[in-house]
Amino acid sequence: MIASGPRPVAPFSHAVEADGWVFVTGQMPTDPAAPDAPLPDGIAAQTRRVIDNLKVVLGGIGLGLEHVTMARIYLTQFERDYAELNALWPSFFAEGKLPARTTIGVTALAVGAxxxxxxxxxxx
Structure with a gap:
């Protein structure tokens, strides 16, 4: 667990490491400083908040987004939000250094994300 990390919405560790591989639990668009505050409006704002939370977790173990090899993204409004997510996604990584990625449409996520x-x- 990362002390400055987001409050967990279920029983889990923020990250688990095995043989140099780190598996980071899915993060939500909650504010670590105000976990009960309303979520940001829209897919772009929520995605930015999730990435900020992932950076907190990674930073807590001495890593950053440049170390990401694979991302899984879950969207509750896949058809509506997929294009906007795709337009924003490359801005989080160095040019030409995108991780592998899977994006999945789901019926619901914790905290209404x-x-x-x-x-x-x-x-x-």
Whole structure:
């Protein structure tokens, strides 16, 4: 668990490491400083908040987005939000250094979120 990380919405660890591979639990668009505050409006704002939360978790174990090898993205409004997510996604990574990715449409997510993202990260 990362002390400054987002409050868990279920019983889990923020991240687990095995043999240099780090598996980061899916993060929600909650504010670590105000976990009961309303979620940001829209897929872009929620995605940015999720990425910020993932950065907090990664930073807590000495890693960053540049170490991400795989991302799984879950969207509750796939058809509506997929294109906007795709337009925003490359801005989080160095040019030409996108991780592998799977995006999945789901019926619902915890806390009423529009998006959740989990990561597989390789420690250098």
């Amino acid at each position: 529009l998006v959740e993202i989990d990561l597989v990260v390789k420690r250098p």
